[in-house]
Amino acid sequence: MKIRIKFSKQGAMKYIGHLDVMRFFQKAMRRADVDIRYSGGFSPHQIMSFAAPLGLGLTGSGEYLDIEVLSCGTSAEMVRRLNAVMVEGMEVKSFRLLPDDAKNAMSLVAACDYTVRMRDDYLSGLSLTGRRFFEGLTDFIENGDLNVTKKTKKGEKQMDLRPLIFEHRLVEDGEAIFLKLSSGSTDNMKPEQLLAAFCESRNEEYPPFAFRINREEIYARADDGQDGPRFIPLEDFGENIE
Amino acid sequence: MRKLALNEEILLSVQQPARYIGGEVNMIKKDPKKVDVRFAMCFPDVYEIGMSHLGIQILYEMFNRRDDVYCERVYSPWVDLDRIMREKNIPLFAIESQDPVRDFDFLGITLQYEMCYTNVLQILDLSGIPLHTAERTWDDPIVIGGGPCAYNPEPLADFFDLFYIGEGETVYFDLIDTYKESRKSGESREAFLKRAAQIPGIYVPSLYEASYNEDGTLRDFIPLCPEAPAKVKKQLVMDMDGAVYPEKPLVPFIRATQDRVVLEVMRGCIRGCRFCQAGMIYRPVREKSVERLKELAYSMLKSTGHEEISLSSLSSSDYRGLEGIVNFLIEEFHGKGVNVSLPSLRIDSFSLDVMSKVQDVKKSSLTFAPEAGSQRLRDVINKGLTEEEILTGAGEAFKGGWNRVKLYFMLGLPTETVQDIEGIALLSEKIAERYYEIPKEQRTGRVQVSASSSFFVPKPFTPFQWARMCTKNEFLDKARTVNHKMKEMKNAKSLRYSWHEADVSLLEGVLARGDRRVGAAVESAYRKGALYDSWTEQFNNDIWMEAFEECGIDMDFYTSRERGADELFPWDFIDTGVTKEFLRREWENAAAERVTLNCRERCAGCGVRRFGGGVCFEDQN
Structure with missing residues (x-):
């Protein structure tokens, strides 16, 4: 049985890197006595894969991992059992059964939602702060030059960010911005790239510690509708086990 | 959300911020305001090393079972954070509450190896605690040291208020109660220290005075007040099944x-290798029952979710319930995604059979620790492992599909000759030859024999405490002799040889058998920037040489001098139960190349029978 688990990673958990989050969940499965499927071979490992690694320093409210189990209880029971073995900052939000032919989360990832806030306890050195910064950023997204140079393993690459930004809007009274950005193995974009490009356009240095970024949700792409691309939260591919 | 002592920009600038934030699985949370005593338990090395230490996990569990005590953890900040904390004046904090260590009642520091001594001073310094016991007031925590290096605490005597000699499970609660009474009565810190000195096993260095002969040796070591006993007695757990054990260990x-889950199967060792301090100070051997181990295995795997379980002891092959517990672990957990790992097992048909079940033969190697290259020298050090046993074990392993062997040796052992040293190459060669004796179709590729040697450091409370240690040049000459001989061997291409640095070993030699005067050099080295000396890339020998020079300390006095039979040692005031007469007898047996049988074969009369249990009474139950 294929299972998709949605979880959040908040607070001090943002200092735990992706590989350690994977190890954490492997151990959590055993603590919660989840009847997870193991691979064969001399050193069997759990069948488990994550949708998309979250960078160190970011928090997430809608993170995903897929597992395979041989048996399990209801979704409510499994969420409760897993949460009983979590730590502060890690919370399992849903445990859903996927169809047998479901693609894994990682291969589906097409977009992510982010909320970007500015820290009020940090001197960023930027000339714009708070609301004015995000208004400026909105204007930059709409009218600025979004061609950026991206460093890759092979050298430098030109990249136009504009088609990778599906949605943007000011939230929290203009004190934060919501972004829906392209994600996945091709056309992957991170919110930090946009922030850095905006700072650069103002001839200011990007202050890497000035922002708090929360990834809200991860999506797969559905067939395009009349108004452009449509996205489905990864959770929606599964159904609750009653 | 829990508060953190370090801000985001610091945490995101240092390597491995997870070292400093706590919040791990099974971390104990208490309200510090609701306890009477706050205990900061420190392992003075980086988090990943400190978190692996069983002793701290045992004491963490033990202290936190008391409602009136909150025990938290402290580790050495890595050099990147160390720099930032000094720059920004950030006080060292405990992991759980993230509160400054200086606000605690106790700071306990475990001393597992000599090369952590400068880190001890780092911990005190970053905490804002005066380095010297003499300068501390009630505004500072009581600084207490424990662990194997506390068996010669003298080089650190100036820096500690108390030392705990022996196993922590026994009198710590008495100490806590004494502290509470003392604070309640409003008496002075000095008065508390005098009270503490009366608890068996607690050593208060400031209550003793050392004086020296003209030749630099210790003349006498005397208590300065009636509260301080002339001898401090080692504390020992006698009921291993009843002793506290971390059933919910922290999971970093x-x-x-x-x-992994670590199951301690027993304490102590029956073997009596003459170089081994652990084998002497943890006497007598005390075992846990297989039943208790089974319970612990279940509860610890369940509470941690670890995918591996390992047995721990000085020599697990001597644990009488070995087959029982190993077979149980394999049947119960192997195949459920839990690996069983078995370090420190003698290579024989049982262990090979077990290993072939639990590990991938192709990927693993066999490990032997002959320690010396010739049978003569193995008799001198009382290492009861014969060439025949090694070759038989290796031969059986080769038939089972193994083709990699690791060999551990020491160089610079007492009475060592060129023949003994060359024996390292000869033994390696014989093992390689044994491989080629098995039919070609049964072999799996080429054999690889990797020998490595460390330099012998004589330790207190061993029969070799009188021994002279080699000089740097002697050590390096010996290593070159082995290396040269290795190259002459017929199967040289299958043999590898590596040796440790000599500088660190010599420093370890000074600190291990040092006296109170050595403390000044530790402090001087620390002031000059020495830190993480056990980390090769951090170790700077020049600093230490300068420090010794400056403090007028002659390293050779502590290392390459053979001590006289009547010499008073700085650590002689500690009573480990193993008598000095026994150690001396063993030193003479070594010189005569006489083997002493292990505790189960024949009692050697070392003195620990007086503890009234363990291996000394096994046949009398």
């Missing part, structure tokens, strides 16, 4: 050195 987020 980042991979610690020991990322």
Whole structure:
């Protein structure tokens, strides 16, 4: 049985890197006595894969991992059992059964939602702060030059960010911005790239510690509708086990 | 959300921020305001090393079972954070509450190896605690040291208020109660220290005075007040099944050195290797029952979710319930995604059979620790492992599919000759030859024999405490002799040889058998920037040489001098139960190349029978 688990990673958990989050969940499965499927071979490992690694320093409210189990209880029971073995900052939000032919989360990832806030306890050195910064950023997204140079393993690459930004809007009274950005193995974009490009356009240095970024949700792409691309939260591919 | 002592920009600038944030699985949370005593338990090395230490996990569990005590953890900040904390004046904090260590009642520091001594001073310094016991007031925590290096605490005597000699499970609660009474009565710190000195096993260095002969040796070591006993007695757990054990050990987020459930099967060792301090100070051997181990295995795997379980002791092959517990672990957990790992097992048909079940033969190697290259020298050090046993074990392993062998040796052992040293190459060669004796179709590729040697450091409370240690040049000459001989061997291409640095070993030699005067050099080295001396890339020998020079300390006095039979040692005031007469007898047996049988074969009369249990009474139950 294929299972998709949605979880959040908040607070001090943002200092735990992706590989350690994977190890954490492997151990959590055993603590919660989840009847997870193991691979064969001399050193069997759990069948488990994550949708998309979250960078160190970011928090997430809608993170995903897929597992395979041989048996399990209801979704409510499994969420409760897993949460009983979590730590502060890690919370399992849903445990859903996927169809047998479901693609894994990682291969589906097409977009992510982010909320970007500015820290009020940090001197960023930027000339714009708070609301004015995000208004400026909105204007930059709409009218600025979004061609950026991206460093890759092979050298430098030109990249136009504009088609990778599906949605943007000011939230929290203009004190934060919501972004829906392209994600996945091709056309992957991170919110930090946009922030850095905006700072650069103002001839200011990007202050890497000035922002708090929360990834809200991860999506797969559905067939395009009349108004452009449509996205489905990864959770929606599964159904609750009653 | 829990508060953190370090801000985001610091945490995101240092390597492995998870070292400093706590919040791990099974971390104990208490309200510090609701306890009477706050205990900061420190392992003075980086988090990943410290988190792997069983002793701290045992004491963490033990202290936190008391409602009036909150025990938290402290580790050495890595050099990147160390720099930032000094720059920004950030006080060292405990992991759980993230509160400054200086606000605690106790700071306990475990001393597992000599090369952590400068880190001890780092911990005190970053905490804002005066380095010297003499300068501390009630505004500072009581600083207490424990662990194997506390068996010669003298080089650190100036820096500690108390030392705990022996196993922590026994009198710590008495100490806590004494502290509470003392604070309640409003008496002075000095008065508390005098009270503490009366608890068996607690050593208060400031209550003793050392004086020296003209030749630099210790003349006498005397208590300065009636409260301080002339002899401090080692504390020992006698009921291993009843002793506290961490059934819910902490599970770090980042991979610690020991990322597994550790089942301690017994304490002590019956073997009596003459170089081995652990084999002497943890006498007598005390076993846990197989039943208790089974319970612990279940509860610890369940509470941690670890994918590996390992047995721990000085020599697990001598645990009488070995087959029982190993077979149980394999049947119960192997195949359920839990690996069983078995370090420190003698290579024989049982262990090979077990190993072939639990590990991938192709990927693993066999390990032997002959320690010396010739049978003569193995008799001198009382290492009861014969060439025949090694070759038989290796031969059987080769038939089972293994083709990699690791061999551990020491160079610079007492009475060592060129023949003994060359024996390292000869033994390696014989093992390689044994491989080629098995039919070609049964072999799996080429054999690889990797021998490595460390330099012998004489330790207190061993029969070799009188021994002279080699000089740097002698050590390096010996290593070159082995290396040269290795190259002459017929199967040289299958043999590898590596040796340790000599500088660190010599420093360890000074600190291990040092006296109170050595403390000044530790402090001077620390002031000059020495830190993480056990980390090769951090170790700076020049600093230490300068420090010794400056403090007028002659390293050779502590290392390459053979001590006289009547010499008073700085650590002689500690009573480990093993008598000095026994150690001396063993030193003479070594010189005569006489083997002493292990505790189960024949009692050697070392003195620990007086503890009234363990291996000394096994046949009398």
